[in-house]
Amino acid sequence: MTASVRRTVRRTRMAIRRFGLPVMLLFGVACVAVTWADPADFQAMPGLWRVVLRAVSNGHAGPSRVEWHCVNEGDDPWARFAALPMPAPQCRRGDQHRSSTALDWTLSCAGMPAPSGHGRVEFDTPEHYTASISLQGRGEVLQVEGVRRAACTGPSD
Numbered sequence: 001m002t003a004s005v006r007r008t009v010r011r012t013r014m015a016i017r018r019f020g021l022p023v024m025l026l027f028g029v030a031c032v033a034v035t036w037a038d039p040a041d042f043q044a045m046p047g048l049w050r051v052v053l054r055a056v057s058n059g060h061a062g063p064s065r066v067e068w069h070c071v072n073e074g075d076d077p078w079a080r081f082a083a084l085p086m087p088a089p090q091c092r093r094g095d096q097h098r099s100s101t102a103l104d105w106t107l108s109c110a111g112m113p114a115p116s117g118h119g120r121v122e123f124d125t126p127e128h129y130t131a132s133i134s135l136q137g138r139g140e141v142l143q144v145e146g147v148r149r150a151a152c153t154g155p156s157d
Helices: 003-035
Strands: 047-057 060-071 091-098 102-109 117-125 128-135 139-150
Touching: 102 128
Parallel strands: none
Antiparallel strands: 047 060, 047 139, 091 102, 102 117, 117 128, 128 139
């Protein structure tokens, strides 16, 4: 190895020692920052969703009802995924909390103590979610499962 190659190797090693730790720390911070999801960036894929709803009575799920709906990029997840049938017409959703993969809310129903119940939509992948609504004294009253099936192909989807 020539003297100039040895000097180059030595300078490179010193530069790595001098700048390597700060660069590695900066890279590590950037990686951690990427894993923190902004709740406004809801992690559900747009497309055609097949939604299966089951009413639950006395702990037993009833027959399923299938609905289809198209979710577009930028749609409000509260309107598209948490718009579940209320257990009674006098129930209203309130105290809403949202993360990048879940929607949680409480229910207030006339004639029942507040809060009367709660609901939750949780995504385990951007293409699959489960949801439920529970009432105080009755337990779970609705089970929901949604699966993205395809891209939306037109305005009539």
